[in-house]
Amino acid sequence: MTLENISCNKSFGGWHKQYRHDSSTLGCTMRFAIFLPTQASEQQPVPVLYWLSGLTCTDENFMQKAGAQRLAAELGMAIVAPDTSPRGEDVADDAAYDLGQGAGFYLNATQAPWARHYRMYDYVVQELPALIEAHFPVSQRRALAGHSMGGHGALTIGIREAARYCSLSAFSPISHPVACPWGQKAFTAYLGEAPQHWREHDASLLMREASQGLPTLVDQGLDDSFLTAQLMPEQLELAAQHSGFPLTLRRHAGYDHSYYFIASFIEDHLRFHARHLGLTG
Amino acid sequence: MTLENISCNKSFGGWHKQYRHDSSTLGCTMRFAIFLPTQASEQQPVPVLYWLSGLTCTDENFMQKAGAQRLAAELGMAIVAPDTSPRGEDVADDAAYDLGQGAGFYLNATQAPWARHYRMYDYVVQELPALIEAHFPVSQRRALAGHSMGGHGALTIGIREAARYCSLSAFSPISHPVACPWGQKAFTAYLGEAPQHWREHDASLLMREASQGLPTLVDQGLDDSFLTAQLMPEQLELAAQHSGFPLTLRRHAGYDHSYYFIASFIEDHLRFHARHLGLTG
Numbered sequence: 001m002t003l004e005n006i007s008c009n010k011s012f013g014g015w016h017k018q019y020r021h022d023s024s025t026l027g028c029t030m031r032f033a034i035f036l037p038t039q040a041s042e043q044q045p046v047p048v049l050y051w052l053s054g055l056t057c058t059d060e061n062f063m064q065k066a067g068a069q070r071l072a073a074e075l076g077m078a079i080v081a082p083d084t085s086p087r088g089e090d091v092a093d094d095a096a097y098d099l100g101q102g103a104g105f106y107l108n109a110t111q112a113p114w115a116r117h118y119r120m121y122d123y124v125v126q127e128l129p130a131l132i133e134a135h136f137p138v139s140q141r142r143a144l145a146g147h148s149m150g151g152h153g154a155l156t157i158g159i160r161e162a163a164r165y166c167s168l169s170a171f172s173p174i175s176h177p178v179a180c181p182w183g184q185k186a187f188t189a190y191l192g193e194a195p196q197h198w199r200e201h202d203a204s205l206l207m208r209e210a211s212q213g214l215p216t217l218v219d220q221g222l223d224d225s226f227l228t229a230q231l232m233p234e235q236l237e238l239a240a241q242h243s244g245f246p247l248t249l250r251r252h253a254g255y256d257h258s259y260y261f262i263a264s265f266i267e268d269h270l271r272f273h274a275r276h277l278g279l280t281g
Numbered sequence: 282m283t284l285e286n287i288s289c290n291k292s293f294g295g296w297h298k299q300y301r302h303d304s305s306t307l308g309c310t311m312r313f314a315i316f317l318p319t320q321a322s323e324q325q326p327v328p329v330l331y332w333l334s335g336l337t338c339t340d341e342n343f344m345q346k347a348g349a350q351r352l353a354a355e356l357g358m359a360i361v362a363p364d365t366s367p368r369g370e371d372v373a374d375d376a377a378y379d380l381g382q383g384a385g386f387y388l389n390a391t392q393a394p395w396a397r398h399y400r401m402y403d404y405v406v407q408e409l410p411a412l413i414e415a416h417f418p419v420s421q422r423r424a425l426a427g428h429s430m431g432g433h434g435a436l437t438i439g440i441r442e443a444a445r446y447c448s449l450s451a452f453s454p455i456s457h458p459v460a461c462p463w464g465q466k467a468f469t470a471y472l473g474e475a476p477q478h479w480r481e482h483d484a485s486l487l488m489r490e491a492s493q494g495l496p497t498l499v500d501q502g503l504d505d506s507f508l509t510a511q512l513m514p515e516q517l518e519l520a521a522q523h524s525g526f527p528l529t530l531r532r533h534a535g536y537d538h539s540y541y542f543i544a545s546f547i548e549d550h551l552r553f554h555a556r557h558l559g560l561t562g
């Protein structure tokens with residue numbers, strides 16, 4: 001597990017760094033970014049918020065646009081942002097923005113030509129945290145968050161792997177992908193046409209049957225152009241009511257799907273995770 | 282003076298908007314961005330911070346990466362970000378990143394082929410504020426700030442037009458362009474080879490002879506790869522000592538030339554301008 005540092009910027013007293021590594025899970029070279037606050041040391045390992053980005057994004061969007069470092073530096077929280085799919089010339093791809101590279105949907109594909117590399121579920125759950133915890137002064141206290149496709153990733157992974165995370169959050173998640181065009185297209189390609197194989201990647205279906213709750217905060221803009229056709233947060237709300245899942249869903253008038261929305265409320269998410277990670281009371 | 286709105290995002294309760302307009306000064310269509318906080322109304326016009334960006338940038342870099350909206354929303358300050366040069370297929374350009382489109386250097390060019398469109402000095406000083414003050418609920422209280430080439434623009438324009446601004450600030454400005462490669466290349470092209478025509482676009486030379494001081498804050502990272510060859514903040518410091526100009530120059534160990542540096546200290550700049558704009562005591 002060798003890491004190659006490819007960039008380094010001082011940020012709010014801490015450090016933003018990008019690394020390349022050969023992923024055994026994905027069978028390709030991957031890039032990720034990490035923000036390390038000044039508090040992080042071998043003597044005082046800090047907890048990590050993993051951020052999963054949306055369609056077309058890389059490790060850079062959140063780090064450049066969300067404005068999260070200010071408060072993460074103050075709270076003493078590391079942030080790790082992986083890429084959104086396997087990458088490379090020999091990795092299967094599609095001309096559309098919502099399939100293939102940049103659109104991994106945080107699952108393990110079972111269908112050709114995707115199954116060879118598209119194993120983002122295992123990468124996010126296993127390989128990436130093992131790598132981070134082996135190389136950086138961080139603890140095994142983890143939170144998981146994301147936006148849109150990454151909100152789908154954070155919720156589905158978090159509900160299924162509840163023992164691995166302290167808290168979950170999402171902005172504008174694809175909440176019920178088995179019933180929306182983005183999800184149906186991706187799941188058909190990656191998982192095959194049989195919908196019974198889609199259920200374990202649908203946050204609303206998982207939340208409805210969850211036996212173990214995890215504190216979860218979801219923010220949704222009401223002027224989000226994808227709200228009705230693709231995101232369906234009301235399905236998440238109904239699922240949480242059904243199972244008693246500890247979901248807080250907030251709707252915000254006027255806000256859209258962009259990073260301007262994320263930046264406006266990221267402070268609430270960091271404070272929410274800080275409480276559950278044990279950083280604040 | 283017609284404005285065409287081309288994007289709109291709610292941000293920290295206020296609005297980030299992009300507009301297109303036909304610039305009579307530049308003879309081309311220009312784009313700018315404005316952040317309007319909730320406080321802005323016809324009854325309560327708010328002051329404006331004009332932000333001038335660096336080489337290769339557009340109106341978008343600062344608005345997406347600096348994280349300024351949070352505090353601007355709290356303080357009740359508008360922010361306006363113009364593009365960094367005239368634009369368009371019939372506007373002279375150069376293959377290099379540091380000349381032509383994206384590299385206007387905030388001056389009025391006198392040399393062919395640049396003189397026809399490259400009049401960013403007049404655009405920033407006259408046309409843009411007139412446009413903003415005619416179309417938005419803002420006051421005529423203005424502050425001026427920028428980064429790198431835009432720091433050069435903010436300092437040179439601000440010192441020469443001191444009556445129009447309440448305060449100035451810059452990150453990593455090109456402080457003494459007559460003596461650095463970026464400045465010498467651009468000034469030779471835009472203003473001709475005679476250095477006597479360059480003096481009024483050099484912040485250090487202007488500050489040395491300034492009769493009217495304007496509160497000025499400059500931040501410089503000490504791990505900035507352009508520090509020694511291009512930026513030369515020590516020349517600015519010497520000039521301020523010579524004329525008694527009210528310059529505060531701060532050096533920051535470890536920080537580079539990126540927006541990660543700007544984001545880390547933008548709060549100090551907004552609070553500095555807010556005091557001089559009369560928003561805070």
